[in-house]
Amino acid sequence: MTELRTLKVALLGCGNVGAQVARILIEDADTLAARAGAKLQLSGIAVRDVHAKRDVDLPQDLFTTDADTLVKDADLVIELMGGIEPARTLILSALRNGACVVTGNKALVAQDGPTLHEEADKAGVQLSYEAAVAGAIPILRPIRDSLAGDRITRVLGIVNGTTNFILDQMDTTGAQFADALAEAQRLGYAEADPTADVEGHDAAAKAAILASLSFHTRFALENVHCEGITSVTAADIAAAKDAGFVIKLLAIAEKLPAAGTDADGGEGVSVRVHPTLLPREHPLAAVHGAFNAVFIEAENAGELMFYGQGAGGTPTASAVLGDLVSAARSLVLGGPGRTETTTGQVSALPIDAAVTSYYIGLDVADQPGVLARIAQLFAEHGVSIEIMRQTIHRDAESNVESAELRIVTHRASEAALAATVEAVKGLDVINSVTSVLRVEGV
């Protein structure tokens, strides 16, 4: 066997994922060399504190605080520091030096993807970030390569394990949001400050990346409409369950006729993150606990789903190393660096233009004619009702009757729905609008 060349690998960051990447690079060196066609030599690990306690026992002499020097000397750079700076500057410097870069930094890719890709293309090297979306699940490469000859029409993703765990707990045990969050924190599925997860910011960055690759168009974070799960109540979950639905936080990117399509006939893409009702028989409804899954609809392929672990040091390290081996192969065999095709044909639509079904819960007066008045109001606003269901409650003490009305609409625009809900609120027979939730997969 001929002697393999050696490629120097610089690792930036040694947290949960980084420590596992370093461990595997050392422990599985022979296997990785066989796969890559080159020895992958971990040349150093840049960290803030070289004496910090790590999850994994690693040779002390690998650690350095001098990321700049480490990057200058590397053939392959793995960036797992997170955050925008200094990650951004180090990645750009690596690409300019002709190194391939693998990163798991969703915030940076969502914010600065085009700049990074431009630099990678200029240098003719690979830039890849499979670990940035849905952890261990191979999803970005299948979208980019396997579906390169198809047209994706819709992406629905459970891409945040923390919120899926919380919603799954609420669905299974009937717990309120706060209690389910506390349980998630106790088990290590949620951080002490859970804001980025429960407010949907983490999912929004992933939605921007998924949408950009799926629709060959650049979507920035500000194009993503984002609603978290903090206002989802146990009553919402129970009502959804009762109607045959489960509530999931979905990252959604879908092609729609653009607003004002009559005038210009153009298409647009709606990119959004929000709690969503899904029929219990939908493949995504069976994704439990902290698992992730991405459901894709394409013109020719039809429905596809990709399922697996969305977080965790070792699973995410698998995605990082897959990218690393592919990048190393490209260096060994002299392959192309171009990783993304952007044609920029479609525009990002505002949330008002999103078209979906809705679930609306209303607390109404128990009087004759109420259903008819509400149905009439929906019709006037062009929102078609699919299911309408009334439940009468009698208060045992006061003997006063009240009625709960649950409505599932056909697909309608956000704008039409919002106007309908406003008008419904103005009716004297309405006590309150108890919930308005979007529905997919029907």
Add this chain to the structure above:
Amino acid sequence: MTELRTLKVALLGCGNVGAQVARILIEDADTLAARAGAKLQLSGIAVRDVHAKRDVDLPQDLFTTDADTLVKDADLVIELMGGIEPARTLILSALRNGACVVTGNKALVAQDGPTLHEEADKAGVQLSYEAAVAGAIPILRPIRDSLAGDRITRVLGIVNGTTNFILDQMDTTGAQFADALAEAQRLGYAEADPTADVEGHDAAAKAAILASLSFHTRFALENVHCEGITSVTAADIAAAKDAGFVIKLLAIAEKLPAAGTDADGGEGVSVRVHPTLLPREHPLAAVHGAFNAVFIEAENAGELMFYGQGAGGTPTASAVLGDLVSAARSLVLGGPGRTETTTGQVSALPIDAAVTSYYIGLDVADQPGVLARIAQLFAEHGVSIEIMRQTIHRDAESNVESAELRIVTHRASEAALAATVEAVKGLDVINSVTSVLRVEGV
């Protein structure tokens, strides 16, 4: 924008999938050109009869019976003729001419994969066959690239839509095999001669391809133990259902300690196709109708599942065109042709060495001490029982009681299980062994 170069695409075969590939190449020419970085010009379609009736209306002047000439002049060759010859000779000729080849020919790849890969590597061109396994589902590329830095330990695949449809029908309606097969034929899910599907031969070719890519070792069709679904009865399905299982025809490839591991410590891979019991909560159990799915376990990534349409002209065309665009990019950008890493470390194990759980149904005499005698026999053969359940039936007329015994074992070798079943048959209290089925996912 600079003028794109034109790549000539030769299509061999114009059946169900080929006709859709031709249609999309013509209709979506602009999109495909943007994705590939080159115009993909369909230069001709080689068929046996240029005047045959096609599913799709295509320009008559594209058709030719002269495949040799068509291939000689092509940059990219798509082979969708099926069968070994002339497909094999044409593919080898294309590769020698420096053309990239995309094929959906599972029988040929399972039989002659190494020869084809060797020729592709020599010419430095891409050979790809995503469409050969699980239709539209991106599975081979994720295994080859995304999991390149991981070690796959097990693959469980529902890779034949016909048998999944039949078993799903039997499970849902209680139908016998023959009736479910007739229904599948009526709906176009099964062919007039269903042998290749129901005997497991189609799944076996796919198992050989999945195993070869997953374990970086060459597995031939003769390494695959193959059992079809023709002997699965409605009673088997009902008993499985009763015990919380569903029966699926699985293509399985898993790493096991080799037989006689005490002596040499080596590992081996068991590659097999057979009807398998799966717990109803397993992700594969929810794969209904003619859908396909591949479940992968990897050391670092953990559990992954890929789900979608496993057959059909348009879905399979999506996989063909994904390969085609990737191959075209490699020609435009001067990328590597190497598509497979084979290190050949592990050996294919005979079916006797396979280790799995078993479900055994026994019709036994209703006498005291029967359970104890059977349990003792299992223990003597080193097969550990996980669940043992007895149901007593009384014949209303004769008033004779009989007992049905259902056993689920812990993981045991095929050899140990076979010896146990032989011994059980010899007991005087056994009326018959009603079923012996393997169990996965417990």
